[in-house]
Amino acid sequence: MEEASFEPKIVGFLCRWCSYTGADLAGTSRVQYPSNVVAVRVMCSGRVDPTFVVKAFADGADGVLIAGCHPGDCHYLEGNYKAMRRVPMLKNLLSQFGIEPARLRLEWVSASEGEQFAALVKEFTEQVRALGPLRWEERVAALSESA
Amino acid sequence: MITLTIDGKTVRTESGTTVLNAARGAAIEIPTLCHHESLPPYGSCRICLVEVTQRGRTRLVSSCTLPVAEGMEVNTKSEKVMRIRRMLAELFLARCPDSKVIRELAAQFNVTKSRFRKPVGEPSSIVGEEGCILCGMCVRLCDDVLKIGALSFEGRGGGRRVTTPFGEPSDVCMTCGACSSICPTGAIEHHRIWEHVPQRIPFEFEEGLTHRKPIYIPFAQAVPRVPVIDKHTCMHFKTNGCKVCEDNCEAKAIRHAQEDEMVELDVGAIVVATGFQLFDARQLVRYGYGRFDNVLSALEFERISHASGPTGGKVLKKDGTPPQSVAILHCIGSRDENYQKYCSRVCCMYSLKFAHLIREKTHADVYNFYIDMRAFGKGYEEFYKRLLAEGVYFIRGKAAEVTDAAESPEEKGKLIVIGEDTLLGLTRRIPVDMVILSTGIKPAQGAEELARLLSLSCTQGQFYLEKHPKLAPVDTASDGIFLAGACQGPKDIPDAVAQGAAAAAGALALIDGGKVVLEPITSEIDEKLCAGCKICIASCPYVAIEFDEEKKISRVIEELCKGCGTCVAACPSGAARQRNFEDVQIYAEIEGILHPETEPVLRE
Numbered sequence: 001m002e003e004a005s006f007e008p009k010i011v012g013f014l015c016r017w018c019s020y021t022g023a024d025l026a027g028t029s030r031v032q033y034p035s036n037v038v039a040v041r042v043m044c045s046g047r048v049d050p051t052f053v054v055k056a057f058a059d060g061a062d063g064v065l066i067a068g069c070h071p072g073d074c075h076y077l078e079g080n081y082k083a084m085r086r087v088p089m090l091k092n093l094l095s096q097f098g099i100e101p102a103r104l105r106l107e108w109v110s111a112s113e114g115e116q117f118a119a120l121v122k123e124f125t126e127q128v129r130a131l132g133p134l135r136w137e138e139r140v141a142a143l144s145e146s147a
Numbered sequence: 148m149i150t151l152t153i154d155g156k157t158v159r160t161e162s163g164t165t166v167l168n169a170a171r172g173a174a175i176e177i178p179t180l181c182h183h184e185s186l187p188p189y190g191s192c193r194i195c196l197v198e199v200t201q202r203g204r205t206r207l208v209s210s211c212t213l214p215v216a217e218g219m220e221v222n223t224k225s226e227k228v229m230r231i232r233r234m235l236a237e238l239f240l241a242r243c244p245d246s247k248v249i250r251e252l253a254a255q256f257n258v259t260k261s262r263f264r265k266p267v268g269e270p271s272s273i274v275g276e277e278g279c280i281l282c283g284m285c286v287r288l289c290d291d292v293l294k295i296g297a298l299s300f301e302g303r304g305g306g307r308r309v310t311t312p313f314g315e316p317s318d319v320c321m322t323c324g325a326c327s328s329i330c331p332t333g334a335i336e337h338h339r340i341w342e343h344v345p346q347r348i349p350f351e352f353e354e355g356l357t358h359r360k361p362i363y364i365p366f367a368q369a370v371p372r373v374p375v376i377d378k379h380t381c382m383h384f385k386t387n388g389c390k391v392c393e394d395n396c397e398a399k400a401i402r403h404a405q406e407d408e409m410v411e412l413d414v415g416a417i418v419v420a421t422g423f424q425l426f427d428a429r430q431l432v433r434y435g436y437g438r439f440d441n442v443l444s445a446l447e448f449e450r451i452s453h454a455s456g457p458t459g460g461k462v463l464k465k466d467g468t469p470p471q472s473v474a475i476l477h478c479i480g481s482r483d484e485n486y487q488k489y490c491s492r493v494c495c496m497y498s499l500k501f502a503h504l505i506r507e508k509t510h511a512d513v514y515n516f517y518i519d520m521r522a523f524g525k526g527y528e529e530f531y532k533r534l535l536a537e538g539v540y541f542i543r544g545k546a547a548e549v550t551d552a553a554e555s556p557e558e559k560g561k562l563i564v565i566g567e568d569t570l571l572g573l574t575r576r577i578p579v580d581m582v583i584l585s586t587g588i589k590p591a592q593g594a595e596e597l598a599r600l601l602s603l604s605c606t607q608g609q610f611y612l613e614k615h616p617k618l619a620p621v622d623t624a625s626d627g628i629f630l631a632g633a634c635q636g637p638k639d640i641p642d643a644v645a646q647g648a649a650a651a652a653g654a655l656a657l658i659d660g661g662k663v664v665l666e667p668i669t670s671e672i673d674e675k676l677c678a679g680c681k682i683c684i685a686s687c688p689y690v691a692i693e694f695d696e697e698k699k700i701s702r703v704i705e706e707l708c709k710g711c712g713t714c715v716a717a718c719p720s721g722a723a724r725q726r727n728f729e730d731v732q733i734y735a736e737i738e739g740i741l742h743p744e745t746e747p748v749l750r751e
Contacts, residue, residue, distance in 0.1 A: 040733060055734060076688055110605075
């Protein structure tokens with residue numbers, strides 16, 4: 001079956017100060033974790049434009065991870081709060097497209113949490129794997145047919 | 148100025164001075180008992196009597212209460228004066244035959260025996276065996292100076308005595324202990340004034356091994372080396388009285404009215420060097436810290452072994468005798484799954500230092516219980532080897548317990564350290580006289596709040612995270628904030644000094660440069676696309692966007708922009724752009740990641 005060998009493609013938007021450094025720490029500490037999440041470095045989780053997420057899904061991503069500094073720890077004071085407010089709206093939007101909101105995830109990873117980052121990637125990869133491939137085009141086609 | 152003659156010597160002094168002070172100013176000694184600089188003159192003991200001739204009339208007056216007058220002739224050592232002082236000394240000696248102060252005073256006048264009987268009367272409720280001479284210093288101090296008023300005189304004649312109201316425990320006494328410390332004969336037994344025994348104030352710097360006063364110099368090398376007043380124990384802040392220290396300070400440097408100040412400084416760089424605290428060995432009940440007298444924490448032993456410490460550098464047990472054998476238990480709180488998982492790094496070496504000092508100073512047997520010997524620095528391994536040659540015993544295995552339950556005659560009265568010797572495969576019971584716990588290093592108290600204040604990340608339980616473990620070990624993620632010392636992680640003195648120097652250099656480079664280099668990632672707003680909705684202004688945490696009222700557009704102030712890009716994500720018209728993080732660049736990254744050709748990467 002295709003599902004058995006399905007490797008989800010996940011785009012990770014990682015804030016440069018906490019989460020990207022945390023991912024770096026996971027790497028320098030030689031922590032093993034799936035390579036399904038590929039990182040896009042942004043200065044702040046608040047920089048993540050909703051169009052980035054939609055574009056990632058449209059271009060073939062099976063999941064999107066946004067990771068920023070813990071609340072109160074944002075290098076830019078409150079950028080992560082902006083992300084925190086955008087994500088529920090985005091999830092709402094995704095469900096209107098017929099996409100499971102669980103494919104988008106916002107998490108807090110600090111610069112010292114290499115282990116936690118690896119665990120998060122592991123868990124999210126399995127979660128997306130369980131959801132199966134997204135097949136954006138099929139879904140959008142189905143959506144426009146029903147409309 | 149007033150001129151008078153004392154013992155034939157012409158003395159000039161200010162008016163209002165007492166004859167006693169004038170004489171002392173001229174280096175003429177007059178004995179006193181009830182006189183104290185902080186108390187108003189009282190004249191109750193009469194031992195300071197002098198013969199004064201004024202306007203042809205000669206009389207005997209107590210010098211502590213007599214103000215100087217022009218042309219006064221004072222004789223402090225006339226035959227008459229000395230005769231009366233001898234008589235007074237005899238009377239005092241009769242009252243307090245056991246008091247050292249009184250016996251010494253009497254000896255000055257060649258009085259060693261008294262012809263009088265000890266007065267018979269009901270003893271005061273607060274005075275012990277030493278005997279009260281009724282000088283009233285305690286009463287005056289408590290009443291006039293400390294403004295507490297727990298003590299007073301009672302009775303008349305032979306029945307006069309110092310006591311608390313109705314001879315019952317006082318409920319106004321604040322157990323400051325001033326009465327017993329001022330008492331010239333040491334007669335006051337404080338626990339009789341109140342049930343509470345005055346608690347001496349533990350000296351923080353000496354780890355509570357000695358005591359201090361409410362006004363004290365924090366430690367010998369303190370900079371500036373000036374005394375400080377502990378507001379929580381100083382009586383002035385409780386009763387609004389006292390200020391004895393202020394009266395005694397010749398330089399008039401003491402100001403009780405001084406308040407704590409919050410100083411606000413605008414700075415260009417911050418070096419965080421908040422240090423560490425020791426693991427509290429009380430948490431590990433099995434090692435007996437706090438239960439057994441001779442179980443010491445590392446810092447306590449450090450003070451004991453130090454030349455300026457409470458024992459003057461002699462290694463002594465609590466009872467003042469040198470130990471015959473000492474055990475040093477490594478890794479207390481460190482490398483412990485239940486407490487601190489990490490290695491505290493310095494304990495092995497300071498434990499070796501302790502072992503060396505004990506051997507040198509006492510020739511006692513020293514047993515080190517260790518997990519691994521981590522002699523990691525230059526010359527450290529050689530030091531370890533030297534200790535092996537010095538005959539220090541090393542037992543590989545973490546000690547399990549310290550107990551005083553003896554199982555054999557040679558263990559009697561000793562502390563027994565129980566632990567497994569993993570090299571021999573045996574459980575050992577080592578009876579020793581002293582146990583030193585090599586307590587581990589923890590982040591300083593308040594490290595978490597400071598981290599929040601300065602936006603610092605933390606690792607390993609609140610040690611601050613450096614920007615890069617190898618390439619930027621003194622920088623932090625926040626520009627202009629540097630780390631030095633143990634706040635970043637356990638480290639020994641050479642490492643802390645090196646890091647401190649590097650942090651200072653980093654800070655100076657910032658200040659000396661006069662310019663700050665900004666990353667080229669600031670936002671800009673395209674005038675043509677901006678609709679003037681001001682959403683970006685609301686989203687900017689740095690107030691780095693201003694609104695041009697004339698053109699009805701927003702504009703980024705580049706110097707203030709830190710390049711977070713929040714405004715870019717928020718801009719509904721796509722007018723805001725972030726340099727080097729342009730939307731198109733990120734789109735390209737997304738495309739690159741999701742391009743079929745990159746899939747082999749995903750599949751490893």
